[in-house]
Amino acid sequence: MLGSIKSFLKTRLQHVDGHADRAQALQVATAAILLEVSRADFEIDDQELDTIAAALRRTFALDEDAVRELIAEALEEDEANLSLYPFLQLVNDHCSPEEKFAIIADLWRVAYADGRLDKYEEYQIRRIADLLYVPHSEFIRAKLAVQDI
Template identity: 75%
Template sequence: MLGSIKTFLKDRLAHTASPTERGQVLRVATAAILLEVSRADFETDEAELETIAAALRRAFDLDEAAVREVIAEAREQDDSELSLYPFLKIVNDACTPEEKYRVVCDLWRVAYADGRLDKYEEYQIRRIADLLYVPHSEFIRAKLSIQGEG
């Protein structure tokens, strides 16, 4: 569908990309980042996948078919990438600080979806939040906010 993220960034995210293409790239990048946290503890379970789907529906107002498509594309792109950095760059370039904070909240939701927080999940969220330039105080606020939901 989109080809590799690097090719897409290089060839189409310039000024010639349509808003629809840019939106799809952002959705896929966000899904890939969320999936990364679900894999951090070496076990991706159904509750984590449902949490990712709910986050994508909420953030991008997607229906179920669109969510499945985005997650499938994110898995495909993530498997072809050796690094999270292309995905993080997309989110950094496209999102406001408040939108990045909401991504970090969703990362915490994914980590807590299976009923426990693994140290590798927490490490991965901290790393992603730093790379999204989310201040540490906001990282902690997001964690406490999501803990309060449970």
């Protein structure tokens, strides 16, 4: 599937035409963005992976097998070989401010999943929020909403 993700990105992320293509591309993009935060502290924790899986199931109504496969394949991808920018561009092009807020909230959930917030995780979320054009006030609102849970 690793090869299929790369192929998918090359052929479809640039030109997402149909609703099904867009939905699949957004699933891949969201998974990659969420995994980026889990990698930020150089430790991918099981609680973080569980939180990512829950976010993908909740957001995209995916079954357990689809989520597990998506996460496993995304984890195999070497971050040096795949830039986060095409994923962020796709989200910017096809997501509403409310959907972007939900992604930022999920990023905070991933960061807090292991019971502690690492400074690199917070930095990565801030960077992603900036690249998604999420205002600082919404960045903070998402953080506070997740902390209150």
